Amino acid sequence: MEHCLSFLGSRIEEAKSTVAAAAAALINPQLQIEALQNRVGPETENVFDDTFWENLSVVINALDNVNARLYVDQRCLYFQKPLLESGTLGAKCNTQMVIPHLTENYGASRDPPEKQAPMCTLHSFPHNIDHCLTWARSEFEGLLEKIPAEVNAYLTNPSEYTSAQANAGDAQARDNLERILECLDRESCQTFEDCIAWARLKFEDYFTNRVKQLIFTFPEDAITSSGAPFWSAPKRFPHPVQFSSTDRSHLHFIMAASILRSETFGIPIPDWAKHPKKLSEAVDKVMVPDFKPREDAKIVTDEKATSLSTASIDDAAVINELISKLEHTRKNLPPGFRMKPIQFEKDDDTNYHMDLIAALANMRARNYSIPEVDKLKAKFIAGRIIPAIATTTAMATGLVCLELYKVLDGAHKLEDYRNTFANLALPLFSIAEPVPPKVIKHNDMSWTVWDRWVIKNNPTLRELIEWLANKGLNAYSISCGSCLLYNSMFPRHKDRMDKKVADLARDVAKVEIPPYRRHLDVVVACEDDDDNDVDIPLVSVYFR
Missing domain, CATH: 1.10.10.2660 (Ubiquitin-activating enzyme E1, SCCH domain)
Known part of the structure; x- marks a missing residue:
């Protein structure tokens, strides 16, 4: 059975996830659904932990703010899970297919910032x-x-x-x-x-x-x-x-x-x-x-x-x-x-x-x-909420479902998927293939933003450096968070070579690793044999 995660946005009176689960169960009583009301973000990674993400087959977004969308996008990127992104704005709707190793991710392109009132107007002359x-x-x-x-x-x-x-x-x-x-x-x-x-x-x-x-x-x-x-x-x-x-x-x-x-x-x-x-x-x-x-x-x-x-x-x-x-x-x-x-x-x-x-x-x-507003009107303006139109929402839902069939079917090429932008008020319908991710090459290897290199069995710092050397990469700096674990220029760092990377993260970087976490990520700066810098993927060190 495929595992599908659907992240939903705001709620009015009842949680969207609860209402959606009940509606889906009426359509198909055999569908097994668990409705959660947890806020999606770093503070709930004890709920949405590594095992949770690794067991997913696809993620479907219906979030109402950019920060939450970017967070889910990064999680899907990290765990290499398909993301079916969509949004509505009045009569406008868009869908974007984010497919591991085939397309760019949601955060690869951003909308231009909204025009804002001058600060002097906001502070003294509204x-x-x-x-x-x-x-x-x-x-x-x-x-x-x-x-x-x-x-x-x-x-x-x-x-x-x-x-x-x-x-x-x-x-x-x-x-x-x-x-x-x-x-x-x-x-x-x-x-x-x-x-x-x-x-x-x-x-x-x-x-x-x-x-x-x-x-x-x-x-x-x-x-x-x-x-x-x-x-x-x-x-x-x-x-x-x-x-x-x-x-x-x-x-x-x-x-x-x-x-x-x-x-x-x-x-x-x-x-x-x-x-x-x-x-x-x-x-x-x-x-x-x-x-x-x-x-x-x-x-x-x-x-x-x-x-x-x-x-x-x-x-x-x-x-x-x-x-x-x-x-x-x-x-x-x-x-x-x-x-x-x-x-x-x-x-x-x-x-x-x-x-x-x-x-x-x-x-x-x-x-x-200036005429005052009630709490509900204030919520719409301050929360930048534009009332949804049922027709637009139905269209976005239908377009996402068509792409979901392709994701669950598997083994599709880039040109099989479609991103859509529509404006029912014009009307305008623009359907196009997704954009592929940027490819970085080194020797006989290549990778994109989707790649994350994994080294298991709780390696030492020496083993990590040798593992990279076997790929033709000379690691000269390794950091965890904002802390430097290793730099080839510092003689004292050579004393750390036989220590476990996870132990260095705890002792040097003061990283608190929660019990549900099975790995940590390190950023490695590498050179090739000609002393040219090579931008490599994030390296995940598994210690459990």
Whole structure:
């Protein structure tokens, strides 16, 4: 019996995999299906492990984001499994056949990036709800994912991290350190009440203080250098929002922001956090300092970038001071403290991700007198969701099924397969053979991106080098992850020759090999006998 894996995208009310399994079982009761709801990614490789992938015959994708598609593509590439890729966008649909050793992989070609609004528009001059939602999602990722991840990078190896920032000595390094210090010191949270205070002050910063600064720098009657009114269309003159705990929208922002902030700090969420009256009483206790606009604030108004900055200061001197303060702050943290970065997930209606993004966007829309949207509309825009058309989906499904017959039948040539692009609104139907992969040749060998060289029986470093030498390749550098296991230029590395590659990965590269993993991958730099570099495939060393 063939093993077929189908990865599906987002869900509404019920998981797609569960619904699809039930529908397929009605069509064919003898079909054996196991519906999973696990997110596909590096964090679930204990579920989708080596044995899982090796037992598959074909993979069919119906994912709703590029990152997930690229991850599955890399897994199929790695385990040399056929991938039937498809997607729909309104009246458009496409199918791509990714066949081991015959075609290029999905990630070999990429669509051009989408046109985005200038940063100055998003930061200071939005004029539609899309701008507000784009800004909201950016702030969400910065506050709840990127900064906590940066904090963890520092806490994992403080001396190495600060040394790297000091060596960089630029504005970016200074900004990284400032954000980490702010998160661990001035904005640190130990209780849920601290998270409420943080959320309340963020509200004041985003929707009151920044707007007051903007209209202080550019009053309503401001004019440009050419004498035209500064606040002319499409710019909208903003108005600061006065916080009120009786405003449901304001309180919903506080609730979502404080709950997610508590998650990043590992703080338990009390039952009363979702009770409007008790939450209102707690937020009214927060002391909010008065705001005074700065005379020296700079707000960029062209397409370069938007920032509020003061006069230039010697970054290197400030960096050294920040490192000193960070070291003092770190000593006061609980042993082993780490933050928990939050990755945006639009499809779980209980995780408060879309609640916060919708609240951020709507408060900003209120600043600029832009019509607000409900959570569902915000989800469609922020998640870049375009409603599917049943006809388009049916067409993509049918085209993939036609190619599936060929894959399961086996032994087909490249010209037997078809990629399709269709636009039912034009109408346009473009059907073509898949593109073959690029071929690299060396002596009497050749390989493509599909190839992965495998060496078994838990070899030593010497055995790996000799194995490559038998292929006419002289290995001068072997690395695992970001760590160098061997380099012919380093005399001390010759002491490692009789050690197992897997043991070197554990001891030198500090690779944590989970129990379900039976191999590790190493990148080898090789030369031929004429000292020309040869780009060889990834080498998988099996130790079990």
